Amino acid sequence: MNHLHNGWTISGGDVSDLPANVPGCVHTALLAAGRIEDPYLDENETKLAWIGRTSWEYATTFTPELGAPRIDLVCAGLDTVATIELNGREVGRTANMHRGYRFDVRPFLTEGTNSLKIKFDSPYVYAEDVRSHLGDRPNAYAEPFNFIRKQACNFGWDWGPTLVTSGIWQPIGLHSWSVARLAEVRPQATVAADGTGRVEVRVRLERAAEEPVTITASVAGRRAQATVDGIEALLILTVDDPELWWPRGFGDAVLHDLDVAVSTAGGEQLDSWHRRIGFRKVRVDTAGDAFTLFVNDVPIFVRGVNWIPDDVFADRITRARLHDRFVQAADANVNFLRVWGGGRYESEDFYELADEMGFLVGQDFLFACAAYPEEEPLAAEVEAEARENVVRLSSHPSLVLWTGNNENIWGHEDWDWKAPLAGRTWGAGYYFDLLPRIVAELDPSRPYWPGSPYSGDQNRHPNDPAAGTTHIWDVWNTDDYTKYAAYRPRFVAEFGFQAPPAYATLKRALSDHPLAPDSPGMAHHQKAIGGDQKLERGLANHLPAPGDFDDWHYLTQLNQARAVAFGIEHFRSLRPLCMGSIMWQLNDCWPVTSWAAVDGDARKKPLWYAMRDAYADRLLTLQPRAAAAPVAGGPDPVDQGEIFTAPGAPALIAVNDGRTPWAVDATVTRRNLNGDVLAASFLTATVAPGSAVTIPLPTDLTTPGDPATELVVAESGDDRTWWFFAEDKDIAWPAPAFTTEVTEEDGSTKVAVTATSILRALTLYPDRLDPSAETDRAGVTLLPGDTVTFTVTSDRPLDEKALTTRPVLRCVNDITN
Structure with missing residues (x-):
């Protein structure tokens, strides 16, 4: 062209x-x-x-x-x-x-x-x-x-x-063209039970002359050819035992070049088409109210993030920018990107990167949070866009799910739509008829789900967490994040908690002086109705009152990180009952207080680090559980089929999304704030790949003498997880005591912090000194005697004193003291 x-x-x-x-x-x-x-x-x-x-x-x-x-x-x-x-x-x-x-x-x-x-x-x-x-x-x-x-x-x-x-x-x-052009090429790659790969290449031509033409297709050393008098052709290629495309963490994302060309009878090429395709099977198992994604017959726990357009102005979203964001997702142990229905059908760059990096993608059709008319002039446009984009994207192995809309079926049920609609159309015809017909016709090997959320049955509440997919927003809107523990969902497609962007992002975007939670620029960049009040409520439930903006910024980011990690760890602990967690949201399109893990200037918030840990292949977590029956003698592992049914004392849960068994050798101790061991137990379990095991704890570990001064810590190798019997706001934290050592090594700055008192949620904010600076961890809790080393990259040298003092180096203790 x-x-x-x-x-x-x-x-x-x-x-x-x-x-x-x-x-x-x-x-x-x-x-x-x-x-x-x-x-x-x-x-x-x-x-x-x-x-x-x-x-x-x-x-x-x-x-x-x-x-x-x-x-x-x-x-x-x-x-x-x-x-x-x-x-x-x-x-x-x-x-x-x-x-x-x-x-x-x-x-x-x-x-x-x-x-x-x-x-x-x-x-x-x-x-x-x-x-x-x-x-x-x-x-x-x-x-x-x-x-x-x-x-x-x-x-x-x-x-x-x-x-x-x-x-x-x-x-x-x-x-400019003559004779014929490739108006549509639609390959469908499947894998038979015996491992044979099959590519059905459906071609539709547009013609400028009525003469026979030859269509050829080739992939993985196989070639097919057809002479065509009309405008349609089907070419079938079979590949013996092809290398499969696997999602992240399960194998290589192997891609194969598929080439299609149309030529005259004399051999002159008229038009050509090229894609890289992948051989893989995908299905969603919904038996028994489940919602479990299978790829190549392997059940996948979805460790996902919701994706919005990365900029309001699409011409600024380059392939390099998408690559950077995908690397951030991969480094956070994410395996699934849900393309939300209020944005766009994502670009070829987006899907090619997902194919190459092994991400799974769910693409919403573009309907969100509203009733949509089904009459003209919109109906024909909806069908045309759906057909075009299903054909355009169906060749990408990363795309594993089409979803009819975002929250519209739920909205019709719960958001007082029915009376004002007064019988007018609202989109049901799209979600339950038109779109599934188009997917069945043009992309039959890929599953379709009518909405997010959707329970799988029009006679059942669309956001029933016990079936299909669910969105959990009462936590953010009205309740506390600990309410996640009361849910036993099958697949969580949205949940999240807000916090402001990085400090350097705020300083670039706002001229407020001084910055305050309600200063003009901050208020304008808070788009959620009642958002600041919800942030305040979240802090009041858990953390000490902030004394200034620096405290507020640190605490709101900390609370966001804890809230989302709490949800992720709980949902993963329910495996195989729950098989998906898609947090809202990975990215922002501009500098704003939001639910994102990566802000509008591409800076990682503390949430990103918490998500990385919560989405690790192997997760050790302490979760509230109440045993179905008293545990006699030593604490034996409990199969998830016998999982506890109500919140209560902590139990140790090991989740293994790796591909090999995990031998857990855990030391669990109850301690006071000085780090003194008050009770201890050594627990073992073997966790098979793709499973979770619950290990009940002895009562001397789970029964504190003084909840305000005691905690439980479980350690297995490099994994460590915490349980506090009281909220941070109710704990008399000692004054923070620590030593620091700052060194330069391999082009980065190492900041080693050795605790001489317990340090709660130690976080380093080097972007306050250099907007380019980034650290490798956040929200680290240390016992007396522990050392953590932050690795900081930056474009210029950082002041050592400023790097190791407030407000750059923070912990909860420095607020209560």
Whole structure:
């Protein structure tokens, strides 16, 4: 394709003929030209609402080669409601950001200079007109995103800004061709019971001439060929015992080159197509209310994160940026990325990286938190986008699940939608009819699930944790994170807890002086209704009251890390009853107080480190349990089928997601704050791969003399886990006492801290000294005599004194003292 990416200008409002990058959008063009302030800083977002309510025109000129009998204008993505004019004549119209368009423009082209204009209507005007015509529908936000096929979170979310974009957001160009082109290539790779690989390659042609053509396909040393008079063909290739594609932690993510070409009878190649595919089997077992993902017949405990668009402006999301984020996910022991339904069908870069790195991906169809009309003009667009994206993504082995929507079935049941709907359509026809039919037709080897959450039965509450997938949001919205322990879910597709971004991110994004939880910039970058009050409630339940902003920042980040880790460890401890944990969320699209583990400037919050530990292949955790019957004599391991049924005293649980048995030799002690051992036991268990074992503890370990001054610690090799009988706010922590040693080694700074008192949740914040600085751990609790070494990387030397004192080096003790 001959790209048309140069020479574009935009005009709209009082803006005229402003240079614009393509692919791009109006916001980034205005920002590059200095016509607007950075919308991510301070409260600048509020000044830019006019952009989404303005009509915009993109214009360029070009000189085409006119030799081919067919020349198409290929628009991979227009955002969103556009009219295309070539040399003053209308070529076509679009109304969907989530699909591409192709127009035969050969009759419109002339010799020499040609003029191309794309006129974008205001997304607001279009959506509000559709709403007026079809009747209003309930929506989680006071924005009309459910009346336009556009990225919903452009209209704002409880973590995102309201920046309603327009523009040529994907590549655009001219495709010259003759005779025939590959209009659609849809390979389906499967593995038979005997290990034989089979690739069914379905090809659909578009023709400019009626003559026989030859289609060839090749993969893994196999080749198939067919001569075609019409427009469709099926080529089948079989591969004996191919190397399989495995998800992270289970084997290599082996990929095979698949090439498809169409040629004339004389051998002239007309068009070609290339992908890397993987041989693997995938299914979801829902027997007995379960929701268990199997890959190559192996049950996978999903250690997942929810994924949102990594920037509001898609042209800034490069492959390198995605790679960095994927590395952060991999380093946190994540194996599953759920692409949330208020964003986009993710890019080829995204899926190719997932294929290469062995991530499992669940892709939502793009419906979120609202009732969606099923009438025109939206119904045809929904079908077109679904068909296009199922075909586009079905060749990627990383994609293992299609989901119909985010929270809409739940919303229809619980969010007071039924009365205002008054019988109007709300999306059920999409989720229970159209979308499963499309997946069954175009991608039959991959499972489809109607919604997230969904219990598997329309006669059952859609967010019943005892069946299918569930979202747990009462913890954040109304309750305490310890409530996770009361849940026995089968698969948790969303749960999470908020905290502010890194300090360096706040200092870059906000000019507030001084920073305070309620200072103007901080308040603007808190998008959740009642978010600050919920943060305050979470702190009050567990931690001492902050004395200043530095305390508040440390404690809210600590509480977020503890809350999510508590949930992950509990859900993993229920294996095999529960087989999935997808925390909300991995990433942010801008600097904001949110549920993310990695903030909008790509900095890891303490949550990331806690998630890394909680998602480790081998997890040792102390969980509240009450035994079904008294344990007599020595504490024998308890199979998960006999798992305890109510919160109570701590039990030691070992979870093994590794591929080899785990011999657990654990020393469990009850101690006081001075580190003195008050009771001790040595416990052993063998944990098979893909299983969990509960080890009851003797009562002398679980019965404190003074809950406010005692704790339990379990250690096995390098694994250590804690149980405190009282909340931090109710413990009289000693003044923090420790020594430090700072050294330089291999280009990094080593900060060794040796405790001479117990140190609770010791955390280093080197970004306060250098925005580039990052450490390798956070939230470490030390007993007297313990040493921990933080490894810090940075672009410049760090002041040793500042590195080892408050507010850079923090622990809970320094607040209570």
